[in-house]
Amino acid sequence: MFPDGENFVLDRENLREAIPFGAGIHACPGAPLARLMLVITLEELLAATADFSVAGEILMARCAEWGTRSVPLAFVPQDATPSA
Structure with a gap:
């Protein structure tokens, strides 16, 4: 074929x-x-999120074209009050 x-x-x-x-x-x-x-x-x-950030090691896929395997994120909810 x-x-x-x-x-x-x-x-x-x-x-x-x-x-x-x-x-x-x-x-x-x-x-x-x-x-x-x-x-x-x-x-x-x-x-529902006020902010987010990377929260760990970013693991890349075997092939660059596939991007990442894992991107750990930490999310801050909209209703979270900032600490003093």
């Missing part, structure tokens, strides 16, 4: 047929709902 399949080639004519890119029956039908749920969750969390 993929000539020279063991090599990483981004400009293949049939790249959209590759399974890693979610083609065909392997595309997740729940992905749009999951994205919407994530957006709503973050909006609600940030609306």
